[in-house]
Amino acid sequence: MASHRRTIDRRNFLKLGAVASGVAVGGCGTPEEATTATSTFEFDYRPLGHTGLEVSEVSFGAHGLDRPDLMRAALDAGINTFCVSGNYLDGMEEKALGEAMSALGSRRDHIVIVTGNDIRPGMSLQRVLDDIDASLRRLRTDHLHVYLTSDVRTPEDLQVDALYEGFERARDAGKVGHLGLSSHAGGMQRLLNAAIDNGHIEVFFIKYDFVSYPDQDAILRRAAELGIGTMVFKTNAGNRQREIEDLEAGGLSFPQATVKWALTNQYVSSVSVSMTNFDTIRQYSAAAATPLSSAEIAMLRRYADEMYDRYCRFCGECEASCPRGVAVADINRFAMYFSYYGREKEAMRRYHALPDRCSAKACNDCTGPCDAACPFGRLVRAELLEAHRLLCFQEA
Amino acid sequence: MKARHLWRVAVLAALVACAQETPPGPAGVELEDLLPEAFSLEGWRIAEGPTSYTPDTLWEYLNGGAPRYEAYGFERMIHGRYQLGDDPLSSVIADVYDMGSELGAFGIYSSIRPPDATFQSWGAEGYRSGTVAAAWRGEAFVHVVADDERPELIEMTQLLVALVCDEVTGSVSPPAILQPLPPEGLVPHSERYEATDLLGHAALGGGVLATYEIGGSRGELFFSELENEAAAREAIQAFRREKERWAEVEDAPDGFRFQDPGAESGTVVRTGRFVAGVHGDLSFEAQGGLLERLIERLGS
Numbered sequence: 175m176a177s178h179r180r181t182i183d184r185r186n187f188l189k190l191g192a193v194a195s196g197v198a199v200g201g202c203g204t205p206e207e208a209t210t211a212t213s214t215f216e217f218d219y220r221p222l223g224h225t226g227l228e229v230s231e232v233s234f235g236a237h238g239l240d241r242p243d244l245m246r247a248a249l250d251a252g253i254n255t256f257c258v259s260g261n262y263l264d265g266m267e268e269k270a271l272g273e274a275m276s277a278l279g280s281r282r283d284h285i286v287i288v289t290g291n292d293i294r295p296g297m298s299l300q301r302v303l304d305d306i307d308a309s310l311r312r313l314r315t316d317h318l319h320v321y322l323t324s325d326v327r328t329p330e331d332l333q334v335d336a337l338y339e340g341f342e343r344a345r346d347a348g349k350v351g352h353l354g355l356s357s358h359a360g361g362m363q364r365l366l367n368a369a370i371d372n373g374h375i376e377v378f379f380i381k382y383d384f385v386s387y388p389d390q391d392a393i394l395r396r397a398a399e400l401g402i403g404t405m406v407f408k409t410n411a412g413n414r415q416r417e418i419e420d421l422e423a424g425g426l427s428f429p430q431a432t433v434k435w436a437l438t439n440q441y442v443s444s445v446s447v448s449m450t451n452f453d454t455i456r457q458y459s460a461a462a463a464t465p466l467s468s469a470e471i472a473m474l475r476r477y478a479d480e481m482y483d484r485y486c487r488f489c490g491e492c493e494a495s496c497p498r499g500v501a502v503a504d505i506n507r508f509a510m511y512f513s514y515y516g517r518e519k520e521a522m523r524r525y526h527a528l529p530d531r532c533s534a535k536a537c538n539d540c541t542g543p544c545d546a547a548c549p550f551g552r553l554v555r556a557e558l559l560e561a562h563r564l565l566c567f568q569e570a
Numbered sequence: 571m572k573a574r575h576l577w578r579v580a581v582l583a584a585l586v587a588c589a590q591e592t593p594p595g596p597a598g599v600e601l602e603d604l605l606p607e608a609f610s611l612e613g614w615r616i617a618e619g620p621t622s623y624t625p626d627t628l629w630e631y632l633n634g635g636a637p638r639y640e641a642y643g644f645e646r647m648i649h650g651r652y653q654l655g656d657d658p659l660s661s662v663i664a665d666v667y668d669m670g671s672e673l674g675a676f677g678i679y680s681s682i683r684p685p686d687a688t689f690q691s692w693g694a695e696g697y698r699s700g701t702v703a704a705a706w707r708g709e710a711f712v713h714v715v716a717d718d719e720r721p722e723l724i725e726m727t728q729l730l731v732a733l734v735c736d737e738v739t740g741s742v743s744p745p746a747i748l749q750p751l752p753p754e755g756l757v758p759h760s761e762r763y764e765a766t767d768l769l770g771h772a773a774l775g776g777g778v779l780a781t782y783e784i785g786g787s788r789g790e791l792f793f794s795e796l797e798n799e800a801a802a803r804e805a806i807q808a809f810r811r812e813k814e815r816w817a818e819v820e821d822a823p824d825g826f827r828f829q830d831p832g833a834e835s836g837t838v839v840r841t842g843r844f845v846a847g848v849h850g851d852l853s854f855e856a857q858g859g860l861l862e863r864l865i866e867r868l869g870s
Binding site: 241243250265269277279294296301412413448450453454520 | 600602626629630636637638657658659682684699700701702715718766767769770771772812815816830832833
């Protein structure tokens with residue numbers, strides 16, 4: 175692990191955040207983490223689980239890869255890890271990284287490549303092998319350090335024998351190093367726990383922020399104990415900082431603070447950030463090298479206070495808990511059209527087009543297990559009743 | 571078969587247009603109405619969506635790509651997954667974006683258009699590349715991707731883009747911001763608009779890029795219009811400082827020239843509140859000539 179500079183009490187930060195927002199904010203620190211939390215960090219390299227790879231604490235997200243000089247600046251700043259995807263824009267990111275790497279000469283040998291593709295149940299072994307070969311071709315390389323099965327949403331998405339067989343064949347041929355999972359779906363708890371138990375996954379590449387699912391740190395710790403390395407992205411917790419007046423007053427940077435926050439977790443090896451210009455590279459390198467300040471902690475806490483229950487993470491927990499099959503997500507969306515987009519008639523038309531059994535009429539005499547199911551404290555039943563009132567001009 | 575589908579969709583579109591009660595959105599019609607109904611496409615059904623995304627929620631859909639769309643003025647997107655029969659591995663995903671302006675729609679389209687794409691006459695401009703079909707028209711950007719390159723899936727991507735582009739109203743002409751580009755030597759379909767971070771330089775803000783081929787060599791011409799002359803001076807200085815990290819840099823009239831060993835050369839100048847330049851394999855002489863023509867057109 176990296177040497178450390180200054181104390182960050184991660185556990186206390188989260189506790190304070192939880193008190194302030196009235197709900198459990200983000201990870202729930204454990205005694206072990208509290209010990210870690212009294213240590214500090216600096217921009218450095220961290221081991222990626224038991225893969226043997228050392229990744230830079232900040233890694234280069236895909237955007238900006240079409241500029242070789244940006245990559246060169248990133249390497250100069252110490253960033254050695256580059257994250258792309260084979261499925262996005264028909265492999266355009268991989269092609270850009272391949273071209274950029276080809277201009278780097280021997281420096282490309284220091285790069286850790288993380289890429290992947292959407293692998294779904296039912297896909298054939300040949301398709302998996304072809305996808306890996308296509309990534310190698312586009313990247314102009316003969317080895318991928320981490321290959322991800324991308325955009326995984328449910329444990330069922332991991333039930334793909336062809337993926338594991340194909341990956342092992344490719345590994346035997348020296349084409350790939352380690353198998354990972356990429357996900358930014360809401361409600362990842364079930365998925366990540368299943369992935370830990372499945373025994374094939376060596377790397378997590380996941381959304382991680384300070385207002386998301388409460389048991390995330392416990393899951394990452396369990397993963398780490400089994401040697402699974404974790405890289406994270408989307409640390410911005412919904413990226414809605416502009417909605418809070420003066421949040422970044424005094425020269426603070428919300429995105430940089432969220433990166434620092436993520437790096438206080440010893441189980442997070444690297445934070446992937448989109449690097450679109452030279453300034454971004456310098457700023458994030460500097461951010462990773464400096465500790466989270468009290469002003470930044472206050473900023474994150476304020477964001478958590480104000481935003482925690484104001485947005486839906488699309489986790490689907492509420493819908494799954496509904497005993498009557500109410501179309502929770504659809505109804506909330508129609509209510510959004512009605513309330514925020516001036517499309518009242520359309521919203522009402524769509525609501526009325528729902529099968530009767532899926533409408534929020536059923537919520538009136540329900541005990542509202544959806545409220546308890548929402549991991550983020552949203553009052554789902556009340557929102558549905560309000561939506562029904564709006565969309566029908568009548569009480570449920 | 572394709573003609574029959576088009577006829578059905580045309581009838582459907584007419585019915586939808588008659589029944590429409592809400593005022594047209596920025597793309598000319600309501601975004602939701604742009605995705606063809608599944609029953610009009612024989613053998614296909616909508617297996618997911620249509621789902622609407624806003625600037626608040628695009629973050630949840632696009633894996634790290636949302637800020638790019640926001641920079642181009644993204645306002646709303648409608649997403650749907652069409653599935654052929656009962657096979658979830660035979661899907662086509664259609665996303666229709668309301669980018670809020672023609673420049674935004676062209677910008678996001680051109681920023682992700684691969685150089686080796688096959689161009690199509692959809693909307694203002696469209697292309698096919700591998701499993702992707704995309705186009706822009708007016709304020710709308712349409713992006714459709716198939717699970718793989720099976721002919722029936724590719725045909726569906728093309729049909730969807732064509733149908734959506736037919737429904738969208740708005741300009742099919744290139745944005746006015748491209749007009750200063752000199753026509754001689756311009757590689758067709760290479761024009762791009764970047765909303766921010768032109769060439770990776772935050773100080774330059776957004777700007778235009780295009781590829782030129784002169785005497786068998788290629789170079790990329792670019793220009794950015796800054797707020798005022800002072801900002802332009804600051805931007806060219808910031809650009810020069812970055813170049814000095816790796817390249818040999820020397821003064822040139824109104825700017826500087828650089829030679830990056832083993833990579834490329836370039837010339838960058840300031841004229842009024844514009845910063846303009848060219849980089850690549852072109853000789854300094856060719857770069858100078860190209861820049862002269864650009865500056866003349868910028869002035870006019």
